[in-house]
Amino acid sequence: MKAVVWQGINRMVVEQVPDPQILQPTDAIVRVTATAICGSDLHLMDGYVPSMVHGDIVGHEFMGEVVEVGSEVRKFKVGDRVIVPFPISCGKCWYCQKGLTSLCDNSNPNAQIAEAMWGHSPAGIYGYSHITGGYAGGQAQFARTVFADANLYKVPEGLSDEQVLFLTDILPTGYMAAEHCDIQGGDTVAVFGCGPVGLFAIKSAFLLGAGRVIGIDRFPERLEMARRMGAETIDYGEEEVFERLKEMTGGNGPDSVIDAVGLESHGTGIGGLADAVKQTTRVLESDRPHAFRSAIMACRKGGTVSVPGVYGGLADKIPLGAFMNKGLTMKTGQTHVHRYLDILTDHIVRGDIDPTMIITHRLGLDDAPHAYKIFKHKHEGCIKCVLDPWADPKDHAPVR
């Protein structure tokens, strides 16, 4: 089969690899019908997530049709159309039973590595380095999925692939980020980063009762889409964000701030330069926390900073004094995707959310290297790429 394979920093290539097989009785094999590139895949490509190995199959946003099930799979059968949430839930441990599925105790075979690095191990994640399990990912024609009964989610009749694909990650991630803000009627929420997660966070904040949402980015097409979601916007390339946010909120700052940027934040000034230099060593500082610092500074006193943006290791010069003296609350986490699936599917069916509106590019899997490039550099107005693993490379043309 064809799959997108990591071959070192900045080298995502499409290769022929062996087809996946059932390895354990709770596995299911999915024929992938749609997959997407996530912002956090860029952190893998850029080499900021340690424990990637040459030849790893990537991709954690994917869906398809079940083509084979292990002997202990009860809830799914061949032919079912499913989405595959990115964090792997065993369904049995205390965390999974509490709905904290991205913290599953049992799904990461390499838990001891994660414990050495992070103290405790989160759930295994598809196609997302060996710290989170080393599972082969879904930017491929087929994928092995594990703990199928606890993880796979049947797609309701009448919904297209594109309508449900983002339920695997970015839609629940934006929603959980907004839920973490504990929005009280009419609150103002600021969202740093108007990429896919930021856009869904904006939409979700409104659904959860926000009065105003302010999106911050520097790419016109992203700011435009944020406005279409109902947000006011700040272009951080043009305006001083902190001052502007204060001005827009009568000097208070937003009630909550979402950092939908993560570890490759584009910093400004001497601090941003220092982060960038240190991060290139991959040792002195693994994460660039510019957006996170800004979020802490901007949030109103007693407010909440919600962090869906991915961080991997160590970051410097976090304004802890501001965080403490302003009495802030921080909520973070990989998304507990499973707990949001019913709620968000309902919203999609009712038409409250149209996840397809963020898609700017539809390409074949063979075009994955190009897709990674335009997504990373925001060329061609790229906001979100969906890949079709079965497109004939000869007759497809990029569609906008």
Next chain:
Amino acid sequence: MPEQQLSPQNSSPNERLLAGGLGLGLILLSLRQSGPAGMAVAAGGALLLSGAAMGRGVGDAVVGIQRTPQDEIAVEKAMTIGVSPQELYTFWRNFENLPRFMNHLESVKVQEGGQRSHWVAKAPLGSEVAWDAEITEDVAGKRIAWKSLDGTPVPNEGRVEFREAPLGRGTEVQVVLTYRPPGGTLGAAVARMLGEEPGVQIAEDLRRLKRLLEVGHQPTTEGQASGRKNAFTKAEAKMYDNRRTS
């Protein structure tokens, strides 16, 4: 049962002698070198010498070796497992179940009467070690304690406790054991670096037990598809994946 007594020192007398000698040698050597190189050698020597004097070996601190005042290696590991104390006790008390999650164990045979058992374990570098053990305490649903009989190459003694965990989390299982490795602390440190030391093994054993009882199997990626073509990248992936001590 009393809490395990730990020594403030993590190095054995032999190890302290070795480190002290080496430290002194480096300091003497540094006198014949000038400049930064000499300083570095002297600093290294001083570090070894002070470690020897205090009985706190740097290497042992790094790999996390703890000793009892009687110069045995002490291990303590705990894990919360989502089944009841009685269920967990019953599973464990059937010693012949132990090799199902203790990868270094070849077999455990319970002998007639049920109090004594014969253990065969894999040892470093592909060898085997066998011993007989005796149950010294057995409280259903709470505790099992054992002690190796005279004549074993690696004298050991330990207990496993089962306590109901709060908030419906199941059982907190705790393994506390002491053993005397053939090479003293130094042997234990080398074994730990090879991934064969009981402290490392037991932590992983408990995780395997948890997964066996909670989900019925160990999650794995062994045998999955990848784009790895040469032995080097395969070995690199194996270094991360499913690191087992067997």
